[in-house]
Amino acid sequence: MTNYNFIAPVYDVFKYIVFGDTLNQASNHYMHTIKESSSILIVGGGTGKILESFSASHTIDYVEPSASMINRSKQRSYQCDVQFHPCSIQEFIPSKDYDVIVLPFVLDLFNSQELEEVIRKCTQALNHHGRIHISDFYPEELLDARWKKLLLRTVIVFFRITTKHHLQIIVNITPIMQATDYKKVTSKNYFHGMVFASLWERVTH
């Protein structure tokens, strides 16, 4: 299983050297749409920088399997009410319905089958009018320049080596989201179109 403990101490520095602040900006892009007093599930929050974007009225369940990432997150200065869950999203047992689920640069770790399971699990935990925030890299087949494909491959190989990540390619989430009855409300590209921030809600029949 993927293990981010080893890379946790240098994760933010690495991210900053390669992408500047754009990955954080992408993860935060639609935060302003989250209403006061919302209950929020964050999956794979990493070192917890994202927690600094929430207000005191927000209640957060923070699912993160890396103990080192959780320790770093606890040291952040945040106002929201956070419950840390040291487990994977597959192991997590939700005890309520969430208004918002945030998936920041975590879906790129899953193959198609795992991705379908994770989205299904999130759907069960999302209230009917809830929204899913997804920020991530576009899959290689959607990138329009060789240097972008090369950079993406380098990042994947780096994480495969440092985290025992098994994945060879990033899966396109759009068909899986649509097959699970979500529609994209809006999205924004970052980093020369390699990265996206997106907002999803259920299709109402």
Ligand SMILES: C[S@@+](CC[C@H](N)C(=O)[O-])C[C@H]1O[C@@H](n2cnc3c(N)ncnc32)[C@H](O)[C@@H]1O
């Ligand atoms: C690429 S990092 C992204 C961290 C952070 N969201 C960010 O953007 O900086 C992926 C994170 O997902 C966590 N993770 C890995 N497998 C997971 C799983 N099955 N369920 C939940 N989180 C997972 C890792 O421990 C890591 O912190």
